[in-house]
Amino acid sequence: MSLINTLARLEATRSGHAQPLATTRHRHLSDRPLVLVPLTTAGEAGAPLGALVGTDREAPRLLVVPQPRDRDLRFAFLADLAETVLPHLDSYADDTEPAERNETDPETGKRVKVEVELCRDAPQLIVPSRSGIDYVRLLGRSMRFRRTAEQDPDAPYPAPPHIPLLGRWLTHYGERVRTPGAALLLCATDLLSRHWATGQSSLEDLHLGALLAWIDPPEGESGAEAARRAETGRDARGQLLCPPAGPATDPAFDNALLAPAIDAYDLARKNFAGAEDGGSADARLGELAAAERHVRDLLSAQLLPAWHATWRALDLVRALPEGPRAAERWTRDRWSYTGHRDRVRAGEPPQPRRDSAVGAAQKLASRETEQARLEAQEALDDPLVMAARRLTGEAFTSEVTGVEPAWTETKRPTPRPLVTVRTADLPQLGGGDEQVKVYRSLDGGSQSAEFVRWEAAGVLTLRLLNAMGRAKDPAPGTVPEVGDRICWTLFPHEQRGGAKLPDPEDTPWTHGGPPAVDGDDAHERPDPITPDDLL
Amino acid sequence: MNASLGSGPDPTPPTARADAGVPVRQRLAELRGPTRPPHPLDARALAALAANPGCERRTLLDGAGVDKAALAAALGSPAPYGQSQFAFMRGNAFEARVKSDGGTELLRLLGVADPEAALTPDVSAAGPEGRTARTALALREATTAKAWTLLDHPMLALEVAGTPAYLEPDAVVVHPDGHWTVVEIKSFPMLDGSADPAKVGAAARQAAVYVLALERVAARVPGAEVGHHVLLVCPKDFSNLPTGSVVDVRKQLSVTRRQLARMRRVEELAAALPGGTSFDPSGSTEELLASVEAVGAAYAPECLAACELAFHCRGRAREAGAVEALGRSVRGELGGLSTVAEVLDAAHGRAGDPADPAVAALRRAAALRAEALAARGGG
Numbered sequence: 039m040s041l042i043n044t045l046a047r048l049e050a051t052r053s054g055h056a057q058p059l060a061t062t063r064h065r066h067l068s069d070r071p072l073v074l075v076p077l078t079t080a081g082e083a084g085a086p087l088g089a090l091v092g093t094d095r096e097a098p099r100l101l102v103v104p105q106p107r108d109r110d111l112r113f114a115f116l117a118d119l120a121e122t123v124l125p126h127l128d129s130y131a132d133d134t135e136p137a138e139r140n141e142t143d144p145e146t147g148k149r150v151k152v153e154v155e156l157c158r159d160a161p162q163l164i165v166p167s168r169s170g171i172d173y174v175r176l177l178g179r180s181m182r183f184r185r186t187a188e189q190d191p192d193a194p195y196p197a198p199p200h201i202p203l204l205g206r207w208l209t210h211y212g213e214r215v216r217t218p219g220a221a222l223l224l225c226a227t228d229l230l231s232r233h234w235a236t237g238q239s240s241l242e243d244l245h246l247g248a249l250l251a252w253i254d255p256p257e258g259e260s261g262a263e264a265a266r267r268a269e270t271g272r273d274a275r276g277q278l279l280c281p282p283a284g285p286a287t288d289p290a291f292d293n294a295l296l297a298p299a300i301d302a303y304d305l306a307r308k309n310f311a312g313a314e315d316g317g318s319a320d321a322r323l324g325e326l327a328a329a330e331r332h333v334r335d336l337l338s339a340q341l342l343p344a345w346h347a348t349w350r351a352l353d354l355v356r357a358l359p360e361g362p363r364a365a366e367r368w369t370r371d372r373w374s375y376t377g378h379r380d381r382v383r384a385g386e387p388p389q390p391r392r393d394s395a396v397g398a399a400q401k402l403a404s405r406e407t408e409q410a411r412l413e414a415q416e417a418l419d420d421p422l423v424m425a426a427r428r429l430t431g432e433a434f435t436s437e438v439t440g441v442e443p444a445w446t447e448t449k450r451p452t453p454r455p456l457v458t459v460r461t462a463d464l465p466q467l468g469g470g471d472e473q474v475k476v477y478r479s480l481d482g483g484s485q486s487a488e489f490v491r492w493e494a495a496g497v498l499t500l501r502l503l504n505a506m507g508r509a510k511d512p513a514p515g516t517v518p519e520v521g522d523r524i525c526w527t528l529f530p531h532e533q534r535g536g537a538k539l540p541d542p543e544d545t546p547w548t549h550g551g552p553p554a555v556d557g558d559d560a561h562e563r564p565d566p567i568t569p570d571d572l573l
Numbered sequence: 574m575n576a577s578l579g580s581g582p583d584p585t586p587p588t589a590r591a592d593a594g595v596p597v598r599q600r601l602a603e604l605r606g607p608t609r610p611p612h613p614l615d616a617r618a619l620a621a622l623a624a625n626p627g628c629e630r631r632t633l634l635d636g637a638g639v640d641k642a643a644l645a646a647a648l649g650s651p652a653p654y655g656q657s658q659f660a661f662m663r664g665n666a667f668e669a670r671v672k673s674d675g676g677t678e679l680l681r682l683l684g685v686a687d688p689e690a691a692l693t694p695d696v697s698a699a700g701p702e703g704r705t706a707r708t709a710l711a712l713r714e715a716t717t718a719k720a721w722t723l724l725d726h727p728m729l730a731l732e733v734a735g736t737p738a739y740l741e742p743d744a745v746v747v748h749p750d751g752h753w754t755v756v757e758i759k760s761f762p763m764l765d766g767s768a769d770p771a772k773v774g775a776a777a778r779q780a781a782v783y784v785l786a787l788e789r790v791a792a793r794v795p796g797a798e799v800g801h802h803v804l805l806v807c808p809k810d811f812s813n814l815p816t817g818s819v820v821d822v823r824k825q826l827s828v829t830r831r832q833l834a835r836m837r838r839v840e841e842l843a844a845a846l847p848g849g850t851s852f853d854p855s856g857s858t859e860e861l862l863a864s865v866e867a868v869g870a871a872y873a874p875e876c877l878a879a880c881e882l883a884f885h886c887r888g889r890a891r892e893a894g895a896v897e898a899l900g901r902s903v904r905g906e907l908g909g910l911s912t913v914a915e916v917l918d919a920a921h922g923r924a925g926d927p928a929d930p931a932v933a934a935l936r937r938a939a940a941l942r943a944e945a946l947a948a949r950g951g952g
């Protein structure tokens with residue numbers, strides 16, 4: 039945590055209310071996000087218990103597994119989930135614009151430009167918390183190797199149609215999260231804590247209810263008080279006033295309410311199965327429906343607070359103006375979505391269980407680039423983020439006090455004007471012998487300069503290096519003038535490495551992407567299935 | 574207090590010892606409440622000690638066998654933990670499955686060629702002392718027999734601050750070469766060959782406590798050696814099929830060893846307490862508050878996941894304005910400043926020496942932050 043952010047936390051502690059960490063919104067938000075609040079069964083490897091899902095905050099769809107140990111009921115849940123999520127994911131697939139991409143021609147090995155489609159927008163998925171993101175990944179992993187009866191007529195426990203497909207999409211979204219700055223799948227807690235500092239630790243910020251309470255406390259209450267209540271408040275029956283935002287449920291809820299309700303459901307099901315005649319079967323069916331309704335009501339009551347909190351978080355973050363470069367990053371997300379669309383359409387197999395060594399190394403390298411890009415872009419979009427870089431000497435604001443024309447001593451002299459600036463910041467420029475480069479924004483791009491020397495305390499000279507046109511004299515407007523206020527950074531504004539290209543992982547094989555499977559085909563085989571399998 | 578911890582073998586159940594430990598034990602019993610039996614320390618609790626090594630409060634309370642959950646409730650800040658019966662049932666069902674058929678599947682995970690031939694001595698007995706003695710005997714016999722042997726739920730004793738902690742590993746396997754291996758069975762999944770690192774870490778810390786306790790038995794058995802690699806058994810992917818992975822616990826072992834050695838301070842801590850101090854949860858809230866405050870704490874947010882007293886200590890830390898309540902790393906950034914008020918006063922120029930680098934950095938941070946926020950306000 040930077041000192042500026044620590045200070046913001048301390049101010050929040052003192053005031054009892056969250057303090058801003060950003061003046062712009064650093065993540066793109068869709069106009070029509072799909073919100074998913076999942077619950078899982080304690081102790082099981084991701085056996086779903088229930089979920090609220092949908093794009094209409096007033097009308098979420100409630101999905102429930104009344105007996106999580108029952109494979110058929112779990113499959114029914116996943117089929118319903120697919121039925122809700124897939125149409126949403128699909129609805130962006132055919133609205134495309136033409137775009138160009140550099141590819142390596144497989145025959146000649148040359149880089150060529152190819153006309154491709156790029157989806158104009160991409161579906162965005164929002165979950166409440168980081169563990170929700172892990173859960174999306176887990177669901178994806180559990181579903182994508184399933185076989186439907188159509189794929190494999192001999193599958194011992196065939197999955198309903200669409201389940202493997204949903205698994206592939208959730209895997210794609212879950213993996214995309216690992217790319218810094220990506221916004222296809224976001225969680226409410228990360229969104230909030232990116233933009234506000236609370237008076238509690240970052241560990242406590244993982245609790246959506248408490249985090250939200252600091253930022254948006256109820257009328258007449260301090261954030262600190264509201265957060266404490268959200269975290270620990272219980273009713274007379276010992277149930278949390280603010281149930282956890284999933285996927286784990288509160289043990290007190292499991293033991294006191296859910297377990298008896300599931301037992302009652304089991305009993306009602308047994309009674310119904312054993313009903314002897316039509317009349318008693320009707321009555322038993324009624325009891326079974328009532329038992330199921332009870333489980334649904336219980337889970338709905340656990341899920342709704344997190345559902346509303348997630349939407350509230352979106353409101354709060356949306357109220358901040360979107361940073362210009364967040365839109366640029368969203369374009370990368372659109373590439374990522376389009377790439378996966380193409381892979382699915384090309385009939386490629388599900389993502390492998392493990393990356394090949396080359397694939398893993400590529401991902402790591404590209405994530406490092408994306409991290410640097412994100413840090414640079416956030417600073418350029420937001421003076422409050424830049425302030426932290428200024429504090430650490432990685433950037434400085436300045437006023438131009440002198441400009442002296444100069445040229446290279448080459449056959450065709452090119453401009454290298456010297457610019458003297460005054461700054462109150464403390465940039466880490468060294469003694470002038472290390473040729474430290476600095477950068478400033480210019481015409482939607484950046485211009486670089488090198489540090490020449492300190493003239494006096496707080497006064498330094500820079501030599502401009504580029505972006506002044508091709509003529510002997512600099513193009514108008516490309517050299518600062520005396521009195522200009524300029525923020526220079528010691529980090530480059532753009533990252534090298536395919537400025538607008540999709541990640542290798544998003545490049546479909548048909549477009550020269552990496553082969554996803556190395557050697558044996560074990561990766562593609564479905565998981566072995568035993569009668570007591572989960573999911 | 575047993576001063577021989579870690580330095581000498583002592584497989585005798587600790588309660589059988591009646592020498593120098595007694596006065597301390599009496600003192601600790603008074604602290605706990607004379608009518609209360611010591612709260613048993615299990616491996617999980619011992620492993621959790623490593624989570625906050627600097628905390629005297631926890632050291633004393635655990636050393637004295639105080640039921641911290643009951644104490645926290647009596648203080649008005651009950652612990653947030655509890656176990657879901659679903660998780661409990663799943664854990665039991667998986668363990669039963671792993672050990673079915675006389676543990677043949679488990680032994681196969683260890684690479685035993687003929688698991689049916691392995692010995693599975695009965696280590697059940699009346700009471701923890703009896704079971705501990707029975708376990709020590711079975712371990713000795715198995716080592717002498719030089720045959721694969723599986724001990725299901727053996728019992729080991731470790732003396733902590735004069736209080737015996739009885740520990741029950743899921744299983745211990747004796748190899749024909751005299752090697753002993755601790756087996757931990759957990760119901761979190763091993764997905765595509767790897768499990769949640771946080772959970773594996775917790776399992777490793779717990780296993781290290783068992784290894785430590787076993788080493789004290791092994792020291793008295795010629796030819797015995799306790800492996801510092803344990804076998805972690807988890808369900809494979811989404812199935813109930815067990816899969817094993819070998820976990821190196823040497824690091825956890827040295828941390829835990831150091832940690833337990835520190836428990837010797839319990840004696841000093843107890844002696845330093847004012848008369849009338851009591852942690853008996855049936856006492857009045859005011860008395861308990863005063864007693865708890867009489868021992869120093871070292872609250873950090875990590876306590877929330879590791880100690881029953883966390884909500885209480887957090888409340889105190891916040892009231893005192895301690896910056897550690899925001900995270901352990903925060904303190905390091907702020908030089909010698911330790912309270913929220915001190916830091917903010919220094920940052921805003923109301924106090925502090927500008928020549929102090931920490932103060933100077935804070936002032937610059939505050940000025941830069943204010944400038945950026947003002948720029949936003951002005952559009």
Ligand code: SF4
Nearest residue numbers: 628872876880883886
């Ligand atoms: S919660 Fe309190 S007693 Fe427990 S370890 Fe933390 S500071 Fe010590």
